[in-house]
Amino acid sequence: MVSAEESEAEGNTPPRERKTYAEIFDECFPRYLAWGMTAEQYWEQDSSLVIDYRKAHKLRMEDQNFFSWLTGRYVLEAINTAFSKKGSGISYPAKPRPLYDEPKKEKTQTDEDREAYENAERIKAKMMAMMAKNKEKAKPESPFGEGFMANRISPPENT
């Protein structure tokens, strides 16, 4: 009989250890328990349930990976803010960044009307301010100085 060592010395690879299904089940069991599967689900229920648990675990890992990346990004922003010069315009975001793109709201007629009204009001206010400024500039100055007329001697009263 040829031993395993002799067989290996001859260049033959040793035969692989064959596992029974029972051994494979026992080996994989703790992993699925860790992924949230119950013993009953694993041993007694639909055997293909493990596929969904595996997919769920993969999704969880992807989420975890994303959140780790997000944390790193926030930390980076915090460091950038801490080491940036004052007035450089870099600041830490006041609110968390949105995870998903918010769908753009379609403008209704009332929204557009309100916007137009607000724009008109803004322009009106600006115009008024400018006009007031111009009026101030256009006011003729008295050659005798301010308050000249106020210090004028009042005429004698008729007796």
Place this chain on the structure above:
Amino acid sequence: MAEQANIKKPAVPEEERTPKYLVLKGPDGKSYRLEFNRKIVKQMQINGFELDTNRLYLCASELIAGAFKMHHRWMEWGDIERIWVYQGSKRHELLGYLARMFSKPALDLMGDGEETGDEENPTFEIVW
């Protein structure tokens, strides 16, 4: 000159796919669900059962009895035999299905469980 052809793997034919379970009709008109779970497969192997796909008929009785265990635990062998005989000429085909179903709990732990067969196979090509 060798002609090269990229052969797309054909879809897995229905008779080669692994069913989740089988529903047999008995002579009494009742339906019987045949299925394997890990507990039963493990128990069968502990009891010394070994699936030999080349000589299925040698382990047929144990395989059939095991398939009944999940949903009809207390059924006696005589009743099981009667239901099995009632299947007539389809028995051989059913036995093939049962053999694949026996391996399913283990295969589900390894593969992704999809047997569509229409995925491309990038690992080899056939040269005629």
